[in-house]
Amino acid sequence: MEKTITDILHENELKATTIRIQVLSTLMESPSAMSHQAISNALADESLDKVTLYRTLSIFTEKGILHKIPTEDRNWLYALSPEVEKKAHAHFVCDGCEKVFCFPVAGAEEIVTLPKPGFQITSQELLLHGYCPTCHE
Amino acid sequence: MEKTITDILHENELKATTIRIQVLSTLMESPSAMSHQAISNALADESLDKVTLYRTLSIFTEKGILHKIPTEDRNWLYALSPEVEKKAHAHFVCDGCEKVFCFPVAGAEEIVTLPKPGFQITSQELLLHGYCPTCHE
DNA sequence: ATTATGATGCAACTAAGTTGCACATGAGAT
DNA sequence: ATCTCATGTGCAACTTAGTTGCATCATAAT
Numbered sequence: 431m432e433k434t435i436t437d438i439l440h441e442n443e444l445k446a447t448t449i450r451i452q453v454l455s456t457l458m459e460s461p462s463a464m465s466h467q468a469i470s471n472a473l474a475d476e477s478l479d480k481v482t483l484y485r486t487l488s489i490f491t492e493k494g495i496l497h498k499i500p501t502e503d504r505n506w507l508y509a510l511s512p513e514v515e516k517k518a519h520a521h522f523v524c525d526g527c528e529k530v531f532c533f534p535v536a537g538a539e540e541i542v543t544l545p546k547p548g549f550q551i552t553s554q555e556l557l558l559h560g561y562c563p564t565c566h567e
Numbered sequence: 568m569e570k571t572i573t574d575i576l577h578e579n580e581l582k583a584t585t586i587r588i589q590v591l592s593t594l595m596e597s598p599s600a601m602s603h604q605a606i607s608n609a610l611a612d613e614s615l616d617k618v619t620l621y622r623t624l625s626i627f628t629e630k631g632i633l634h635k636i637p638t639e640d641r642n643w644l645y646a647l648s649p650e651v652e653k654k655a656h657a658h659f660v661c662d663g664c665e666k667v668f669c670f671p672v673a674g675a676e677e678i679v680t681l682p683k684p685g686f687q688i689t690s691q692e693l694l695l696h697g698y699c700p701t702c703h704e
Numbered sequence: 705a706t707t708a709t710g711a712t713g714c715a716a717c718t719a720a721g722t723t724g725c726a727c728a729t730g731a732g733a734t
Numbered sequence: 735a736t737c738t739c740a741t742g743t744g745c746a747a748c749t750t751a752g753t754t755g756c757a758t759c760a761t762a763a764t
Contacts, residue, residue, distance in 0.1 A: 445710065445761050466751085479713050484752065486711095500637035504721085505751090522686060531686075548700030549659060549668070557692040563685030582730050582741060603720085616744045621721065623742095641720090641752085 442493040452476060453486050454495070462529035463499055463507035463521075499530055520556040526565025579630040589613060590623050591632070599666035600636055600644035600658075636667055657693040663702025 435454050436446040444450065456472050457464060464472070470483055487508055490496040499507040499521055509532040512519060522531040572591050573583040581587065593609050594601060601609070607620055624645055627633040636644045636658055646669040649656060659668040 447711065447761075449712080481714080481753080482712055498639075500639060500641065502635075502637060504637060504641060504643065506641065522688075525689065548703065549695075549697060550703050551659075551695050551697040552662065553696045555694040555696075557694060558686075558688050559690045559692075560686060560688040566685065566687050584730070584742065586743080618722080619743055
């Protein structure tokens with residue numbers, strides 16, 4: 431049986447309100463990570479207070495339902511957290527449309543780096559730049 | 568012969584003003600990347616206008632002398648650009664002191680990922696979390 | 705249906721970063 | 735060394751993102 435959005439919210443001790451369901455389903459349908467503003471626009475017709483959206487996004491992030499990605503232009507993008515653990519996680523930034531896609535990287539454990547002595551690495555994330563399928567030159 | 572800060576500025580068609588020299592030498596002496604605020608504090612005794620510092624940092628970034636690193640808490644950190652090309656570049660975030668260290672990664676070319684079909688990768692950056700030498704548990 | 709707790713919406717606020725413009729300074733020409 | 739002009743700097747005012755406090759409203763358990 432499919433897990434519903436309401437189930438996800440309840441698992442995280444959050445009430446299943448209209449706004450939360452709308453925000454989550456918007457992000458589920460989006461192929462790329464979205465900013466506060468983008469989500470706000472997507473839900474423009476429903477009267478949505480900006481404060482409520484900020485609070486919704488930050489509680490989702492605290493609970494680990496979403497994670498946020500800081501961008502070059504000092505914004506945050508939000509995307510669903512992959513079910514898998516965070517270690518194997520990559521963000522792909524398209525240099526054409528500037529969208530950020532977020533997908534797990536198989537084999538992230540094999541990423542080999544040469545840390546300076548004394549530095550302990552606990553997790554790693556890969557940031558990729560390039561062109562997405564609709565933008566490639 | 569050693570390349571002076573003044574030389575670096577002139578190479579980039581920038582006048583060697585007191586402020587620029589102070590900002591650059593502050594960053595050169597810092598082991599970790601610094602925020603606008605941190606630099607501002609470091610130069611607190613010299614009367615330094617915030618706007619001038621913003622402009623200084625952004626022109627250095629444009630010229631490629633510095634690069635900026637967006638952080639989780641919606642700030643920018645600035646660090647000297649490594650002389651080498653950007654592809655082999657890692658940012659290490661200490662989960663103890665929250666400082667960001669920035670160093671080249673030998674063998675970055677060997678980072679293997681599994682991009683989804685249609686995605687073209689042009690550059691990659693590695694973000695590491697862990698503990699720096701003075702903070703390790 | 706009732707109710708307590710958690711969620712929402714509004715207004716006012718904070719703080720980061722930007723813009724325009726007048727004044728000051730570095731660096732080449734004299 | 736001084737002059738000159740393009741480039742940098744500093745101030746004030748502004749913009750925009752994000753936060754806080756509080757009163758009101760809705761979900762979910764009884």
